[in-house]
Amino acid sequence: MVKIIGAGFGRTGTASLKAALEHLGYGPCYHMFEVIAQPERAQDWELAMDGRVSDWQQVLGGFESTVDWPGCAFYRELMDFYPDAKVLLTVRDPERWYDSTYGTIYQFVQDPPGDDDFSAKLRPTIERMIWNGTFDGRFEDRAHAIDVFERHNAEVQRVVPADRLLVYRVGEGWQRLCDFLDVPVPQEEFPHVNDSASIRDLAAQVSADGEVPSPFTSA
Template sequence: MELNIIGAGFGRTGTLSLKLALEQLGFGPCYHMHEVFARPGHAELWRQAQKAGDADWNSLLAGYRAAVDWPPAFFWRQLAAHYPRARVILTVRDADAWYDSISTTIFPAQRLPLPPEDAPLFHTLVMPREMIRVGTFGDQLDRAHVIEVYEKHNAEVKAALPASRLLVYDVKDGWAPLCEFLELPIPSGAFPCSNTTQEFLDRVQARTP
């Protein structure tokens, strides 16, 4: 099975809703940060990928038809090059609303104390802060800087890919633009909506050592 869909959008832009939508449309299973927590050893592999700047993608993403959210979005260039037939979806939202969301979910979670390095959850918890807080935002989390990084990232994705391969997508727009891009009929049910701020915080609480 080869990757068909690459999600280039940062977390908190509706990536979990997109994952669920893609799986409903037949592009499943879809990789997401949740998979890092569910699959032993994957956090270590992503840490190695960040250090090397690349990975054995066919092995790391074996069995998946799509990959969205961090960590895949961190490697969108490498994935787009490795899977030249895959389509790319850049999830976006209003920059200030996005910052309000990430600053009350992901950033606080990444400030929590880490367990000892020999603890089972160490790699799983340290990988996201190495990749997101430090690797993406340079450990500088004020609004102006974070939004600047977000907007620069989105601009780079748009500039790098042809319109035929890229969908710039706000999940609030529902099924229509997604299904048109994927050349699929629109499902009869409602578009999935998941990973509210409270749901995120509840998961963080459950994982806190």
């Protein structure tokens, strides 16, 4: 049963947050990497975009939290289905967010399609949901993309009841996150995963191994 819903866009520290939540006991955490590792999961999100998912446990069964796309695109539906779940909105400076997104995940899907499951199953879903859906096919228009990012963040804060929401920057570390979740602060340092230099290597490793490497040896 999902207990935490991540409403923040990708490239707002979501991979680090995934590792942190799993370390705190809210794992496994559903991240875009789950779909990279199992491209057949893209079908779930095609159905969701068509409004054909009524039982989210069929999509997220076995997971205790979600972050990143595709889940953040359906935070309202997830809030309704999991009324006791808390919502985490990860944010960062909009200009830096755009530069990071443009230089990493946007370029990642601009590569020529290959003869693989990513290209056949996942890439069309990502393009439909994110680049053509969320950003109206105009992600290269910097001002438009940043406006979409800021409007999304504002809408989350308008829609989600204050007692269910934490607006959070991963650079803040453990304290506010743990206070919000009412769990003890770990002794380990807060994880730092998936910086701009490593995204391609990490995605390739996820595709090969089927899981995201954890920075915690005990995880």
